[in-house]
Amino acid sequence: MKKRWIAFLLTALCAAGLMSGCGVQAKDVDVAAVADEVKNTIVFQDEMMEIEKDVLENYYRVTDEDIESFQVYKSASGATAEEIAVFQAKSGRADAVKEAVNMRVEDLGLSFEDYVPEEMVKINNAVVLVKGHTVALVVADDSDGAKKLLNSLLS
Numbered sequence: 055m056k057k058r059w060i061a062f063l064l065t066a067l068c069a070a071g072l073m074s075g076c077g078v079q080a081k082d083v084d085v086a087a088v089a090d091e092v093k094n095t096i097v098f099q100d101e102m103m104e105i106e107k108d109v110l111e112n113y114y115r116v117t118d119e120d121i122e123s124f125q126v127y128k129s130a131s132g133a134t135a136e137e138i139a140v141f142q143a144k145s146g147r148a149d150a151v152k153e154a155v156n157m158r159v160e161d162l163g164l165s166f167e168d169y170v171p172e173e174m175v176k177i178n179n180a181v182v183l184v185k186g187h188t189v190a191l192v193v194a195d196d197s198d199g200a201k202k203l204l205n206s207l208l209s
Contacts, residue, residue, distance in 0.1 A: 083188045085140040088207050089125035092138050095203055096194050100134045102127035113161075114139065115154045120147045122187075135162045135173040139191040151189040155182055162193065183208065 093102055105113060105126040113126070122142040129136045139158070143151040159180045166173040179197040183190045185208040192200035 083140070083142055083185075083208060085123050085142050085188070086125040088188075088190065088204075089127060089138050089140045091207055092140075092190075092192055092200065092203060093127055096192065096196055096200050098129075098134075098136045098194055100136050101130040102136065102138065103130040114158050116141065116151055120144060120150050120154070133170065135166050135170075135177050135193050137162070137191060137193040139189075141189045143187045143189055145187065148184055148187050148189055152182065152184050155189055155191045158191065159193070185209070 105128055107124075110116065110124065110126065113128070116124075120141075120143060122144055124139070124141045126140075127138040137158075139155060141151050141155070159177060159182065162180075163174065163177045166177060176193050176195060176197070181190070181192045181197050181201045181204060183201065183204045188208055190204050190208065192204065194200050
C-alpha cells in the first residue's frame with residue numbers, strides 16, 4: 055500500500071511538473087505604459103491623439119473576443135501615417151490581432167499612397183512586434199529606434 059502511495063505521489067508530481075512547463079506564461083504588459091513610453095521617446099512629426107474604445111473598430115479589425123486591453127495613438131491631423139498601437143491579446147488570439155495590425159498597415163498604405171506619398175516610407179517600414187500575448191505597432195520616421203525601444207519594453 056505504501057509503495058502504491060509513493061508511486062501515485064511521484065506520478066502526480068511529474069505530471070504537475072510537465073504541465074507547468076508546457077504553457078509558458080506570457081508576461082502581462084501594461085499596454086498604456088508601453089504606448090506612452092513610445093509616444094514620449096520616439097519623435098513624431100504630428101501630435102498624437104488617443105483612440106477610444108468606441109471607435110477602435112473603425113481602425114482595427116479586433117473585438118472584445120480578441121483583446122484584453124489596448125492603447126492606440128494616431129496622427130491627430132490625419133496628415134501623417136504616424137501611429138502607435140499596443141494590444142494585449144487574449145490567450146490564443148495573438149495571431150488574429152497581428153493579422154488585424156497588418157491589415158491596418160495595408161489600409162494606411164492604401165490611404166496614403168496617393169494622398170501623401172512621402173508617408174509610404176514610414177508605412178513600408180512599420181514596426182510590428184509580437185511578444186507573447188502582446189502585439190505592437192509603430193509607424194514613425196525612426197523605425198529602427200521604435201523597434202529597439204519596443205524590444206526593450208516587451209522583453
